[in-house]
Amino acid sequence: MNRRFAALAALAVVCAAVELVAGRGMSPSTVWDLLGGGGDTTEQHIFWQLRLPRLLVAMGAGASLAVAGLILQSALRNPLAGPEVTGVTPGAVLGAVTATALGLAGWDSPLAVVVAACAGGCVGALLLWLLAGRAGGDPAQTAVYGVLVSAVLGGFTAMVLLVEPGELGSVVQWLVGTTEGRVWEHWHLLWPWALAWGAAAWLLAGPLTLLRCGDDIAQAAGLAARPARTLAMLCAVALTAGAVAAVGALGFVGLLVPHLAMALFGADLRVGLPGAALLGAVVVCGADAAAQLSSRLLPRVLDADQLTLPVGALTACLGAALLLVVVRRAPGRTF
Amino acid sequence: MTDSMGIHVQGVHFGYPARPVLRGVDLTVRPGELTALIGLNGCGKSTLLRLAAGLLRPDRGRVLLGGDDLAALSRRATAVRVALLHQAAPAVPGMTVRHLVRQGRYAARGPLGMLREGDDPVVYRALRDVGVEQWADRDVDALSGGERQRVRLAMALAQDTRVLLLDEPTTYLDLHHQLDVLQTVVRLREERGLTVVMVLHDLAHAARFAERIVALREGLVVADGTPKEVVTPGLLADVLKVAGRVGADPEGGWPVCYPDHPLPALENENQFH
Numbered sequence: 196m197n198r199r200f201a202a203l204a205a206l207a208v209v210c211a212a213v214e215l216v217a218g219r220g221m222s223p224s225t226v227w228d229l230l231g232g233g234g235d236t237t238e239q240h241i242f243w244q245l246r247l248p249r250l251l252v253a254m255g256a257g258a259s260l261a262v263a264g265l266i267l268q269s270a271l272r273n274p275l276a277g278p279e280v281t282g283v284t285p286g287a288v289l290g291a292v293t294a295t296a297l298g299l300a301g302w303d304s305p306l307a308v309v310v311a312a313c314a315g316g317c318v319g320a321l322l323l324w325l326l327a328g329r330a331g332g333d334p335a336q337t338a339v340y341g342v343l344v345s346a347v348l349g350g351f352t353a354m355v356l357l358v359e360p361g362e363l364g365s366v367v368q369w370l371v372g373t374t375e376g377r378v379w380e381h382w383h384l385l386w387p388w389a390l391a392w393g394a395a396a397w398l399l400a401g402p403l404t405l406l407r408c409g410d411d412i413a414q415a416a417g418l419a420a421r422p423a424r425t426l427a428m429l430c431a432v433a434l435t436a437g438a439v440a441a442v443g444a445l446g447f448v449g450l451l452v453p454h455l456a457m458a459l460f461g462a463d464l465r466v467g468l469p470g471a472a473l474l475g476a477v478v479v480c481g482a483d484a485a486a487q488l489s490s491r492l493l494p495r496v497l498d499a500d501q502l503t504l505p506v507g508a509l510t511a512c513l514g515a516a517l518l519l520v521v522v523r524r525a526p527g528r529t530f
Numbered sequence: 531m532t533d534s535m536g537i538h539v540q541g542v543h544f545g546y547p548a549r550p551v552l553r554g555v556d557l558t559v560r561p562g563e564l565t566a567l568i569g570l571n572g573c574g575k576s577t578l579l580r581l582a583a584g585l586l587r588p589d590r591g592r593v594l595l596g597g598d599d600l601a602a603l604s605r606r607a608t609a610v611r612v613a614l615l616h617q618a619a620p621a622v623p624g625m626t627v628r629h630l631v632r633q634g635r636y637a638a639r640g641p642l643g644m645l646r647e648g649d650d651p652v653v654y655r656a657l658r659d660v661g662v663e664q665w666a667d668r669d670v671d672a673l674s675g676g677e678r679q680r681v682r683l684a685m686a687l688a689q690d691t692r693v694l695l696l697d698e699p700t701t702y703l704d705l706h707h708q709l710d711v712l713q714t715v716v717r718l719r720e721e722r723g724l725t726v727v728m729v730l731h732d733l734a735h736a737a738r739f740a741e742r743i744v745a746l747r748e749g750l751v752v753a754d755g756t757p758k759e760v761v762t763p764g765l766l767a768d769v770l771k772v773a774g775r776v777g778a779d780p781e782g783g784w785p786v787c788y789p790d791h792p793l794p795a796l797e798n799e800n801q802f803h
Binding site: 397461 | 583585604605606608609610613614615616618620622623624625626629630633634636637639640641642643644645685686689
């Protein structure tokens with residue numbers, strides 16, 4: 196288990212290194228110089244004020260989404276649960292977009308964006324609970340309701356964007372998820388939030404593990420299942436909201452990383468939750484590096500001037516492919 | 531302390547709208563007793579067991595466990611006193627035997643205690659009790675039905691309670707594993723003086739292993755006594771709705787049933803299904 200953590204940490208360092216050199220116009224040797232304190236002022240600014248915070252925000256958001264997904268899958272006993280398909284992410288996006296459109300939040304008040312995203316995420320989770328809560332928790336049915344809730348919330352978001360197109364440019368990136376232009380301000384907001392809720396989630400590892408066994412068994416073993424599930428959902432919503440406020444609705448990270456984490460670390464959530472966090476950081480960081488590299492290469496191939504591939508587009512494509520594997524591999528499985 | 535093992539069900543009513551399940555059940559289970567609950571599907575056996583485990587609250591009446599009213603105890607405090615093995619066993623992907631059995635310690639350790647690493651002698655004992663220690667690191671879902679049932683019994687034993695409630699512990703098992711599970715329960719009860727109440731569908735098992743049989747029909751206790759007192763052709767007809775004869779085991783002397791054919795269904799059966 197420790198060896199797996201070490202390997203993953205090494206992978207994280209590699210991804211981080213690739214991400215740092217992947218951007219336009221800076222060779223690896225320049226980056227090396229910068230790390231040693233060299234380089235001119237422009238290069239220093241790009242590296243220390245743009246690239247480094249972007250890397251950290253990508254990792255923090257990936258970790259938050261992965262942990263949120265693992266919490267949701269465990270608390271709902273549903274392999275198809277993830278913040279994207281339970282209405283949590285679309286709700287958070289709607290909250291952030293609405294608050295921005297109403298002028299309650301914006302680039303100058305990032306905390307308000309987080310709070311609005313949190314409120315929206317809660318609304319999404321609540322809607323799903325109202326629809327699917329009494330259905331008895333059949334995974335496929337819950338997933339269908341989740342898609343329904345997500346579609347409705349997405350529609351509302353589109354409406355807000357059409358009514359209030361002024362903020363369109365900055366808001367559209369929330370829909371896809373991008374780490375473009377993320378600076379220290381975002382990181383300073385993200386890390387305490389993610390750390391606090393991540394720690395809270397870890398403290399719930401025991402109850403969450405029991406919830407994975409099913410409510411009947413959990414209750415017989417002494418767990419008050421309902422309040423435990425509510426607390427866990429709160430952590431998941433808060434972590435998702437933090438990530439959405441920072442980078443937007445990164446597709447499929449919260450749905451698929453938990454499956455990888457389960458395969459790597461097993462069902463012991465004391466290990467699984469930190470494992471998922473590390474894995475989520477690696478995946479988003481790697482995807483962001485890949486997105487930046489292809490942003491450099493694609494214009495040459497397509498003969499275009501400039502092209503910026505948002506990382507969310509990449510994780511969504513990658514995630515959809517992986518989801519197909521999960522669904523094909525285990526039909527009718529509860530996890 | 532001895533009374534901490536006894537169960538007192540006093541005038542318990544329980545039901546859902548338009549569907550009464552228990553209609554005034556009184557039952558006292560003495561400490562250390564091995565009791566079997568029998569009756570048709572829907573007669574309220576499992577409900578009674580869940581009430582005794584504190585998983586359901588009676589509409590009227592009360593359930594005392596060693597003098598404590600279960601209604602006044604938290605879920606965790608109840609699970610320290612009484613363990614219930616459910617009939618259904620949902621899949622637990624990725625969980626090893628040891629990990630699942632360890633979950634039985636939740637009531638004793640609490641949410642934060644479960645975070646601590648550390649050997650729990652009770653878990654080892656529970657694994658040994660049912661003889662699954664050699665599979666401790668295998669995935670639960672990869673085991674056969676009989677092996678999985680033993681693991682789930684170990685999880686209930688890991689709660690280290692004085693009272694053990696078993697809801698049809700032998701369902702879906704072949705005869706070999708049925709006897710295996712029941713004999714484990716009988717042995718542990720003798721070794722530890724556990725109070726055991728189990729719902730059994732198989733009257734042969736009830737007559738053979740239980741000291742006391744309690745029969746339920748339409749939410750009421752209709753027979754209560756030793757197997758010899760209770761297992762009669764009259765009981766087969768009244769409670770289980772079958773015509774049959776009753777003999778005695780040539781070696782052990784316990785009653786043996788020879789069911790012949792089902793009797794007409796209950797007049798108001800729809801009310802209970």
